[in-house]
Amino acid sequence: MDSVFIIKSLIILGIFAISLTIAAYETYFERVIAAFIQDRVGPDRAGPFGLLQPLADAGKLFFKEDFIPGMADKWLFILGPSLAMLTALMTSAVIPFGDSILYDGQEILVQGIEVNIGILWVFGVVSLGVYGILIGGWASNNKYSLYGAIRAASQNISYELAMGLSIIAVLMMASSLSLRTIVESQHGMNWNIFYQPLGFIIFLTCSFAECNRTPFDLPESENELVAGYHTEYGSMKLGLYLFSEYVNMFISSAVIATLFLGGFNYPGMDWVYATMTENFGAVVGHNLSTLAGTLVFFAKIFAFIFLFMWVRWTLPRFRYDQLMDLGWKGLIPLAIVNLIITAAAELSGHALLVNWIGLGVFIALVYAWSAIFGTKKTSL
Amino acid sequence: MTQWSFYVVSIFTLFGALGTIMSKNAIHSVIYLILTFFSLSAHYVLLNAQFLAAVNIVVYAGAIMVLFLFVVMFLNIRDEASELNNNKVMIAASIVGGTIGLILVAAIRLTDIPRVNPYTYQVKTGFIETLGKLLYSKYLLPFELVSVLFLIAMTGAVMLGKREKGERNF
Missing domain, CATH: 1.20.120.1200 (NADH-ubiquinone/plastoquinone oxidoreductase chain 6, subunit NuoJ)
Known part of the structure; x- marks a missing residue:
């Protein structure tokens, strides 16, 4: 009991520490990637290759004056960034970062908590995430901040719907809400992205919107709203807001990798497991192959983080009505179509085939429709 | 604990x-x-x-x-909260609220809540699998009726929010 408890605590602490470290270094890599895309040098002053830049930034933010505007609601002004950070960190509790560790004859899962409502927990925390921005923006007592906060709220609510509908299609395939069961059902290259290409695109777009990343960063668009909800913030409170965006990016990459790219599954993992247990014994081999799975999972997460950054420095920002049109008139109907196709495919018994046939038929119908009736340009 | x-x-x-x-x-x-x-x-x-x-x-x-x-x-609610300074309104509100509270407490006291037997208690009662099976077998009709109700509410909201002909949007 004791050693199991200690290992479990170590895993939870490790997940916490890793998400903070990765978020800190995301800020560095964001600048490096931006510099690469824009053909600049990027940060190279603090330490070798500028690797100490995140520490320098954090130090600077901590030592700036911690300012609260005179007419602001003091407690809510402090509550805003705290909530943003809290909700960003809560999601990682249910994500399975690896298979399991064998110790003392007991199997310890590499996961914060294994609950049978995993994805609902993620969804609930995501829907709470908007409070940090909303409360902070209102408490600043500044109309630009309020505009930013209200934009953030309406954007998050709109994109949550399409996100939820695309998750339901995944749930139908795994017939469970537990993230671990969803990962295990994708074992042997049965990754959901092959079954759910449309659902994957919808989920990816919605997670961009939920993280307030470009092209959906209207809550903080600097040319209309100064800086949106964090106009009045300075010092580490601003730091927490910016930092929570990077934590959110890490977590949503992890969720995408879990739902659609098979989590810690990778091609040839059964062969690796067999070889490891043969050469190192059952226990050590099992633990080593768990480690390999975890490393693969992190590789997938980093790939998605890179995608987030790539998109940010490539695409311009949406106009506000375009954003709402895309969410309500584009993504939600598509998600419903995806849901129907998936349901038919699951019932038919040939999930992969019927999914692709359904998608093909749908695209053909859309083309035919726009060829026959299509004089009006669609809003997309 | x-x-x-x-x-x-x-x-x-x-x-x-x-x-x-x-x-x-x-x-x-x-x-x-x-x-x-x-x-x-x-x-x-x-x-x-x-x-x-x-x-x-x-x-x-x-x-x-x-x-x-x-x-x-x-x-801007702060300007509209003048009723709070009116004593008559406050007294009336307290009486109404207190009466409702009293009725609720009395109703709860009279309710016969079955005791849970710890030996026959199923741990999985509140789990989603059990809930889903119950909803889609024993309570199928109420469940479907509730979904129709939601659909009607949704359609109504869309109808109310729809722009009328000739009305300007901002």
Whole structure:
């Protein structure tokens, strides 16, 4: 009991520490990637290759004056960034970062908590995430901040719907809400992205919107709203807001990798497991192959983080009505179509085939429709 | 352990509920109400009803309260709260509220709550698999009727929000 408890605590602490470290270094890599895309040098002053830049930034933010505007609601002004950070960190509790560790004859899962409502927990925390921005923006007592906060709220609510509908299609395939069961059902290259290409695109777009990343960063668009909800913030409170965006990016990459790219599954993992247990014994081999799975999972997460950054420095920002049109008139109907196709495919018994046939038929119908009736340009 | 967590969570719930009705600022009220919903979800978790807890957070704390906060932020409620200075209104409100509270307490006292037998109690009662099987077998008709109700409400909202002919949008 004791050693199991200690290992479990170590895993939870490790997940916490890793998400903070990765978020800190995301800020560095964001600048490096931006510099690469824009053909600049990027940060190279603090330490070798500028690797100490995140520490320098954090130090600077901590030592700036911690300012609260005179007419602001003091407690809510402090509550805003705290909530943003809290909700960003809560999601990682249910994500399975690896298979399991064998110790003392007991199997310890590499996961914060294994609950049978995993994805609902993620969804609930995501829907709470908007409070940090909303409360902070209102408490600043500044109309630009309020505009930013209200934009953030309406954007998050709109994109949550399409996100939820695309998750339901995944749930139908795994017939469970537990993230671990969803990962295990994708074992042997049965990754959901092959079954759910449309659902994957919808989920990816919605997670961009939920993280307030470009092209959906209207809550903080600097040319209309100064800086949106964090106009009045300075010092580490601003730091927490910016930092929570990077934590959110890490977590949503992890969720995408879990739902659609098979989590810690990778091609040839059964062969690796067999070889490891043969050469190192059952226990050590099992633990080593768990480690390999975890490393693969992190590789997938980093790939998605890179995608987030790539998109940010490539695409311009949406106009506000375009954003709402895309969410309500584009993504939600598509998600419903995806849901129907998936349901038919699951019932038919040939999930992969019927999914692709359904998608093909749908695209053909859309083309035919726009060829026959299509004089009006669609809003997309 | 469970008992102590029950007390802690209950204190939070009552604190949130009292804050909701006692704070002068409408925004503070909404935030206290969010705290109340959150601690109610904690109660559901203590009762081993994880699905109910998650749905409560997603629907109430996540979606409905965001809309509440959204609407309250647009209104300038501080100017319209002059009834609070009127003594007659306060007295009438206290009497009505107190009577309703009394009736509720009396009803709860009269309710015959079946005791849970710890030997035959199923741990999985509140789990989503059990709930889903019940909803789609024994309670199929009520469940479908509720979905029709939601559909009607949704259509009604769209109808109300629709722009009329000739009306300008901003």
